[in-house]
Amino acid sequence: MYLEHVNLVVDDVEAMLHFYKAAFPYWSIRSQGEGQWHGKPRKWLHFGDDFQYLALSDHGEQHNRDITGHQVGLAHFAYVTNNIAAVISRLESAGYSIDKPGAVNPFRKNVYFIDPAGFEVEFVEYLSDIPSERNNDL
Template sequence: MLYLEHVNLVVKDISRALIFYKAAFPHWRIRGEGKSTWSGKPRRWLHFGDDQLYIAFSDHGEQNIRDNSGFQVGLSHIAFVTDELAQLTQRLKIAGFIGEEGDGSSGVRSNTYFVDLDGYEIEFVEYTSEEISVRNDYTQTTC
């Protein structure tokens, strides 16, 4: 078996970063936290998630991340599947975040992109079908 366990994001301030992620994932919790060093620099770390998936945050970030509208090598975005895109979008809007609706694929999926306070782009996708062949129909959209 192989599955994604966590994503590790370097941020400037973990408490500030959690504003976005707590609004997006109200059912998640802080799984653990502590202090350590990374390449000789002190840092605070925190794992936020559920029993299967979490985001690891470290607060030793010094610079801004890549410009998503540019062409630098690096992470473009992370995508999460939801069955409540409208409610999730509303929670993030109340928390002060404005999403940009994606192209999706009419009748197959809807998606919205948000940018967190550190500049990471997070996509939320809602599928209209449980059928894998329908979900993986790329004839009407681009990624």
């Protein structure tokens, strides 16, 4: 079993595409359309590869939850990469800055960015194949 997609309600799909195209240059729009969601018009699209994607729809109102606070809701989601330096470089070149660096750990490197909708996204590169090392709390 694996996670296939995450569905994010946002107010600006194009801004989200700009961020995620920089992070995942090999992903593409898999499908898209328009419709109604509980009486409100929306545009939606699926951006990803053959195995996973982000579902984005533009009918969002208000702001995302304050990720520095303690409200219930999504804290962050993470993607594993085999080249974190390249991800950082692509995102910074696209105009995004690191929100916070990950903790120093001999078995992984990680970094956090905030996407245009205010979701915190972690990128992690593991430096070990041993699960107990990859998942340690050093």
